[in-house]
Amino acid sequence: MRQFLVLLAVSYSGAAASVWWLSGFFPWFLLPDFPFLAIVFAGLFMGGPVGFLAAIPPALFRELTVSAPPWTFFLSSMALYFFSREIGLRIFVRAEYYILTIVVGLLLTESLSIVGLMLTAGSRPFSLLWGAEEAVRIAWTGLLAVPLYMDLSGRWQRVKE
């Protein structure tokens, strides 16, 4: 229950901070994607029904704050959870660079998939500047994931012991 609540708080406050930040403060600079981090964390470090349930609220937050067609972000976020779970079961996450590689890999895959889909649909709203901003967002989110995941997983390991 504690894990569920912590992830809920992290993802909600992260999404709210992004809304705050973008709505008039620095509209050109995107904050790290906290709901994304919460979903991947649930997949990598929390197993079973608790992990699955913990991934649902951040997926809903993404659905509500992103203007994609209805339900696409919720479904893709749940797919992200299952991908992360599979990675968590197959790879023993033993060092910081494992986390960095996994998170950056997943962020890149998600971003390139959406860009690919939009290009296939005929729209080309992406520029070099956009690419630079997106690279910063991915790097920023990936770098934040390392201390956040290490701290949360270490803390819960100690609670378990």
Add this chain to the structure above:
Amino acid sequence: MGSFFRKWWRLLTAILLLSVAIQFFVRPPLALSRADSVHSAGSVVFRPVYATVDFARRGIHTVWSHYIALVEVSRENDRLRREVAALREKIHENRDTLLENRRLRELLHFSEAAERKTIGARVVGHDVSPWFQAVFIDAGIEAGVEPGMAVVTPAGGIGRIHKTYSGLAEVLLITDGRFAADVIVERSRVRAIAEGMGGNLCRLKYVSPTQDVVAGDRILFSGFDGSMPKGILLGTVVSADRPREGLFQKIKVQTAVNLQAAEEVLVVLSRPSIPFRAGKL
């Protein structure tokens, strides 16, 4: 076979979910475009955040305009007085034209009220993703706002309603890659399709190199496709390149409204003539 599924069920579930998401993205089902209870309930979760953003922004604006910006007020007053005098002159000149215009409209049975019934709304939030360009406004289903309705300001077009919730609606901006509308060049009456390209820019598609479009031309929504009201300003052409190869010109348009800074908008409460499907414009 059973062991294969037992071993890889998570990966298969992920692939299945992703396939459905891609299907919804490429071809959103019409039924999902309507507001549903989950989205409506979910929007309540973020409403305090949007309300706080709005409150904070208005607070900052009030402090700035009533205290800090007062230094400039007396200079601005003088300038405005001169402008008012000039505008008064202009109003006198235009009155005759206005009356004639009104008579002609009545003659054509043009119902202004029916065509342009609008409601005002405030921008309370922005889309948080890097891929889409959208804003949230504080008018929703109760105010009669529906997906597909046009959103404008006196300075120009803003976008179209994408999703509606209770007390909240999402507006897909004219610069989003999924936005497209029929437009016309004010000077030469050349028609084109405007498509969002991020930032504060749109591109004009399907304009042949022989057609007359130059930098500085004003682009208006034609209203032919029923997506945006006729005559609303989209923006100004910033570049028009005629490539040596290729069938069409490469034309970039700077939007008339700074979409990141827009605070108050008008929603045109007339249903779009073409059925609207969220995500596909």
